[in-house]
Amino acid sequence: GQQLNQSPQSMFIQEGEDVSMNCTSSSIFNTWLWYKQEPGEGPVLLIALYKAGELTSNGRLTAQFGITRKDSFLNISASIPSDVGIYFCAAPTTSGTYKYIFGTGTRLKVLA
Amino acid sequence: DSGVTQTPKHLITATGQRVTLRCSPRSGDLSVYWYQQSLDQGLQFLIQYYNGEERAKGNILERFSAQQFPDLHSELNLSSLELGDSALYFCASGGGTYNEQFFGPGTRLTVL
Numbered sequence: 001g002q003q004l005n006q007s008p009q010s011m012f013i014q015e016g017e018d019v020s021m022n023c024t025s026s027s028i029f030n031t032w033l034w035y036k037q038e039p040g041e042g043p044v045l046l047i048a049l050y051k052a053g054e055l056t057s058n059g060r061l062t063a064q065f066g067i068t069r070k071d072s073f074l075n076i077s078a079s080i081p082s083d084v085g086i087y088f089c090a091a092p093t094t095s096g097t098y099k100y101i102f103g104t105g106t107r108l109k110v111l112a
Numbered sequence: 113d114s115g116v117t118q119t120p121k122h123l124i125t126a127t128g129q130r131v132t133l134r135c136s137p138r139s140g141d142l143s144v145y146w147y148q149q150s151l152d153q154g155l156q157f158l159i160q161y162y163n164g165e166e167r168a169k170g171n172i173l174e175r176f177s178a179q180q181f182p183d184l185h186s187e188l189n190l191s192s193l194e195l196g197d198s199a200l201y202f203c204a205s206g207g208g209t210y211n212e213q214f215f216g217p218g219t220r221l222t223v224l
Contacts, residue, residue, distance in 0.1 A: 033212060040220070042216050044215070045212055045213070
């Protein structure tokens with residue numbers, strides 16, 4: 001079945017550093033979503049991407065829809081302590097039911 | 113605040129019991145999705161309803177069922193509960209042009 005693989009699984013970084021994470025699949029998708037989840041809370045939508053090659057920013061966050069449509073990337077610049085959380089990518093299955101699959105998540109910890 | 117509400121926030125019950133989780137979608141959204149998230153795990157899609165009708169099914173156990181009412185709120189019923197059913201249960205709603213999903217704060221279910 002369709003699967004989204006995220007890497008890295010976890011990362012510890014110093015405050016102020018830039019962060020890069022990615023999401024890959026063997027399947028082609030028409031939409032990529034990036035979510036952030038903090039402990040005990042629901043995922044919050046950060047960025048949505050709808051076209052191959054699209055680059056979209058939301059404050060210090062920038063995400064790209066890969067040209068092959070099989071991957072997506074999320075970058076966080078100048079990280080701060082409140083960036084801590086789990087970042088998930090998600091994509092709708094191509095069956096037309098709007099059923100989304102989620103990646104395994106990248107757990108980010110920021111050291112002050 | 114995503115605009116999606118879920119009740120209750122926490123639920124503690126015993127094995128063999130039945131519980132009902134409730135979700136109210138964002139105003140105007142016709143789709144409701146249910147997800148299960150076990151400790152340190154990703155989001156597992158359970159089921160989707162669109163305007164009162166079941167639209168897509170994921171890995172939902174036969175002991176679990178859901179429905180969406182005419183006012184678009186949804187309920188997830190979990191019966192014959194087992195210890196392994198302890199998890200966070202999230203509801204999401206969607207319905208925009210690209211059907212992005214917006215998550216509620218979740219219900220934490222603990223089965224003792």
